[in-house]
Amino acid sequence: MQVLLVGAGLSGAVIGRKLAEAGHSCRIIDSRDHVGGNCYTERDAETGVMMHVYGPHIFHTDDEEVWSYVNSFTEFLPFQNRVKATAQGGVYSLPINLLTINQFFNKTLRPDEAKAFIASQADAAIVGPQTFEEQALRFVGRDLYEAFFKGYTEKQWGCSPSELPASILKRLPVRFNYDDNYFFHRFQGMPRDGYTPMIEGILDHPSITVELSTPFTPDMTAEADHVFWSGPLDGFFGYAHGRLGYRTLDFERFTYQGDYQGCAVMNYGDRDVPYTRITEHKHFSPWETHEGSVCCREYSRAAEPGDIPYYPIRLVEEKALLGEYIAKAEATEGVTFVGRLGTYRYLDMDVTIREALDTADAFMNCLAKGKTMSAFISSPM
Known part of the structure; x- marks a missing residue:
């Protein structure tokens, strides 16, 4: 099969790799000039610190198969997220x-x-x-x-x-012991060299071609037997019914000589502080030593056209609009919608990878049985 995958993030890379290993020809396109989507990491030229360019991504999972999968493409080192919060004149440990x-x-x-x-x-x-x-x-x-x-x-x-x-x-994070590990999962870590080499490794297969700085155009579907779309669900249909609501993030980067805050993440709970948190990126790679430091203040706002969407809002108005796009997607043949944007759900990395593996399996199962692949393998609702 000739398969087109729109988006070179986790969903597109994992689905493409599994289908390529099964003998299918996979073309992966991305409008950005790099692979990895929002998981993209790179070395800061000024300090040498490994930067999580679109905000920190911390890998945590209870899915042993997914943990083995990512470790087969890179080396993960132990990392536990220990968040602090500045509020009402004090500094406290989170979760509560x-x-x-x-x-x-x-x-x-x-x-x-x-x-x-x-x-x-x-x-x-x-x-x-x-x-x-x-x-x-x-x-x-x-x-x-x-x-x-x-x-x-x-x-x-x-x-x-x-x-x-x-x-x-959903689950109020309150613990009645001194455990300040933010996540409960038994597998937690960070890739030693960042996420970009891991995703490049997943994409490294002779039956996969990757085209960067290549926006999707509708005529591309005619060249493919099937399309996996990990872009915005409403974007596939040209926002015909209006735009689904997202929050986006603005990052205010600054450098510091030494250790700015002593932790990777500092939340700011007071309303009169305009940013939600400050991340200090060298603390996401505690096995490295850097004199200089790079920090980012994060500001959240409503996403506008042209912004990078981060968090689906999913309030009443968005869910009503989402229902219209789901119906439109289910009536579209030859396209499966995947990932955070394609299904309008907030997904952690491990869930994204699990669903991508399951999507590839479902596609090959449909081929074997002569069935039509569905628009979604996990309901966006």
Whole structure:
């Protein structure tokens, strides 16, 4: 089969590699001048620090097959994300844990005492929380909510937490021990040389051709037996029904001689601080030593045409519009929509890779059985 894959990020690379290994001819195009999508990394010319150009990407998973897959293309070294937060004049550990609680309330509580104390802070009058704000108040109370959630969320989403669904705060991150590892997954790490060499390794196959700085044009579909689209779902249809809502990020880069903040990620919970966090990139590669440092202040705003979309908003208006595009996609033959943009879902890297592997398997299974490949293997809704 002649397969066209639009996007040289994780989805396109993984699907293309698996299909190429099965004997298919894969053409991968990308409008950017590099592979890797938002996972792209490169050395900073001034300091030598490995930069996560589109914001930090930390690999974490419980999927052993996916962990083995990425390790077959590069060497991953141990890394645990230990986030700090500046709020109301103090610096605290995130996610909220026993140290955070004791520091914030100036107490020396043991785990059971802390559980009882937080329960006393929670708003028990809220039953079946419907909004982000209600969810937070119901489980941690107003003081912790206003310090660590309210201002940060307003900046991140551009609206009040009372307007956001409770599902955004699916599992309130509160721990009653001193574990400050941000993620729960058993496999966590960073590629020693950054993500770009890993993705280049995945793409390194004689049956894969990669064309960069090559925007998609509709006539390309006539040259392919099947298309895998990892660009914006609404973009495939020329935004015919309007644009789906996204948040985007602006990065304010600055350098520092020495260690600027002592950690990779510092959140800023106060509403009067305009940025959501500062990332110090050399701390994402703790096995390296650099005198100089590169940091980025992150500002979140609504994505406009021409911006790089990061987070799907998925509020009521977007879900209604999403339904129209899903129906349009399902009526389109020969195209499968994949990845974060193609399915309008926020996906971690490990889930993106898992779905890409499963998509390639589903495609080959359809070929073997003479069936038509579906537009989605995971419902965007």
